[in-house]
Amino acid sequence: MSLAITQQCINCEMCEPECPNGAISLGPDIYQIDPNRCTECLGHYPAPQCQAVCPLDCITMHVAESQQCLLARFAALWG
Numbered sequence: 001m002s003l004a005i006t007q008q009c010i011n012c013e014m015c016e017p018e019c020p021n022g023a024i025s026l027g028p029d030i031y032q033i034d035p036n037r038c039t040e041c042l043g044h045y046p047a048p049q050c051q052a053v054c055p056l057d058c059i060t061m062h063v064a065e066s067q068q069c070l071l072a073r074f075a076a077l078w079g
């Protein structure tokens with residue numbers, strides 16, 4: 001897992017369409033990030049797009065992952 005959404009989320013829906021990997025979806029209460037699809041936007045953008053648009057800054061680094069790990073995930077998702 002890399003990024004995660006905290007309980008401060010107000011379900012504004014801003015982040016979901018910005019994710020190039022389809023990693024963000026509405027969970028039981030708030031939006032959530034699928035750790036198997038989040039690459040910290042590596043391979044698509046220079047910085048996490050979800051963090052850039054969240055009005056509450058409630059998307060945080062959950063577990064730092066190596067660039068090698070993120071690139072392997074990107075390759076698994078996109079070939």
Ligand code: SF4
Pocket residue numbers: 003018019020021022023024033037038039040041042048049050051
């Ligand atoms: S950092 Fe990028 S890939 Fe990860 S959830 Fe946010 S928008 Fe999606």
Ligand code: SF4
Pocket residue numbers: 005008009010011012013014015016031053054055056057058059
């Ligand atoms: S942009 Fe932030 S507040 Fe809005 S749904 Fe995403 S995580 Fe929640």
